[in-house]
Amino acid sequence: MGKRIGISYWGFCQQFEDCNIANTPDGHRYGRPMMVDEMLKRKHEVIALQERRELTPYPGLLYDDDGYPDLDILFIEWRWPTWKNSGPKSFESDLKRQVDLLDHYHGKIPIIAWDTDLQITVTDEKRWPEMIVADPCFDPVTLTKKRHRLTWWSDFSEFFDSCEGSVMYGYIGNNYSREKQFLKYYASVSQSFRHVGIQTMVYGNWMQHSPERPHPRIVVQGYPNIAFVDRVGFFESMKVLNRFICTTHISKESYSERGNVTVRFFETLACNVPALVPADFYAADILGDDWTVSSTADVFDKVFYLMKLSGEERKNVVDEQRYSFRKYHDFHVASAVDFIESFV
Structure with missing residues (x-):
């Protein structure tokens, strides 16, 4: 029998x-849309509880951004205080x-708080002690x-085939x-x-001025020797990623230590782009021992080979990594939806 599942996210479906x-x-x-589709396939009623940011409603998804509908379970993609959602000049409503x-x-009802950025604090856990806390790390906090x-x-659906003739080694991320x-x-x-005809490309917020990071001039x-390009829309970024020879999955130190296998791993597989994993990552061999790097020389050798x-041939490499x-x-x-259902 289907359940009424509330989801709280600050983004797009x-x-x-x-x-x-x-x-x-x-x-x-x-x-996110994969999760909603899987829930709908299982005959659940799924209700988005934050302000709708997508221009048109997602098929099958219900919306209620100011009410408190009857629910069987609430799934929260955790939000935390930022300069945008807290303080006297806040302008985003997600945290409130x-x-x-x-x-x-x-x-x-059961509440699952999914702490993807490892931002939940002791104060949060004490304020809502019955909240079920989950995070994406192999070694959770x-x-x-x-x-x-x-x-x-x-x-594990695939967006594109591997491209031919790429000369870009790149990073998509902020x-x-x-x-x-x-x-x-x-x-x-x-x-x-650059000496061997490969251009390093970076797409993200690097050229946007913000109090949270260095001025673009300093960058x-x-x-x-790096070409910086402004953010592009998600699907356009996947097209860009597909044109890379390769990318390396760099992480915040806490992610690396605990094994937060971020969404970038999934995106590169979907775009059929080989990836490298730093040797100090918790699960460094997750794409196979051949694709672990520990030095600049390792990166050069593997990217030049690819x-x-x-x-x-690069598609075969990605198939092995997958x-x-x-x-x-x-x-x-x-399995993710199985996990959520297990608490109802």
Whole structure:
């Protein structure tokens, strides 16, 4: 029998081809519609409880951004205080709505808080002690209670075939807390790549001025051999990713230590792009031992090797990485929905 599932997210739930809004940090546009589709397939009623940001309603998804409908369970993609949603000049409603939902439903129905950015605090856990906390790490954080592991997920469909003739080594991601890894795995190798006809490309918010990060002028001066491009819409970013020879999955230090296999791993597989994994990542061999890197020289050697392959040969590499990835853990969206259902 279907259940009434409330979901709270601050982002977009759209068909991939419709994901054209660029200026948003929403990191879950890839997996969210898959989760909703899987829930609808199981005859659940799914209600989005934050302000709708997608231009048109997602097929089958219901919306209620100011009420408190009867629910069997509430699934929250955790939000935390930022300069946009808290303080005297705040202009986004996600945090206030999340707090209101938690205060209303706590103790009445199961609430799963999925802490994808590892931002839940001791204060949060004490304020809502019956909240079920999960995070995507292989080694979940422990504060006042034991957490559940709920990894990012996929249906493992593929967007594109591998491209031919690429000359770009690239990174799609914003300028947040990855300075050491960015320097080691991208900036330090960028000049050597130019000498052999490979351009290092970076897409994201690097050229946008913000109080949260260095001024774009400093970024350009610091990385003279890298071409920086502004954010593009999600589906356009997947087309860009598909044109890369390869990418390297750099992570925040806490993600690397605990094994937060971020959505970027799933996106590269969907785009049929080979990826490299730093050796200090918790699950460094998740794409296979051959694709672990520990130095700038490793990155150069592997990317240069991949550049010389045909599109079909690079697709074979991705197929091997996909096999290793799926063997390492069950990342299928069906298992994620099984997890949510288990608390109803």
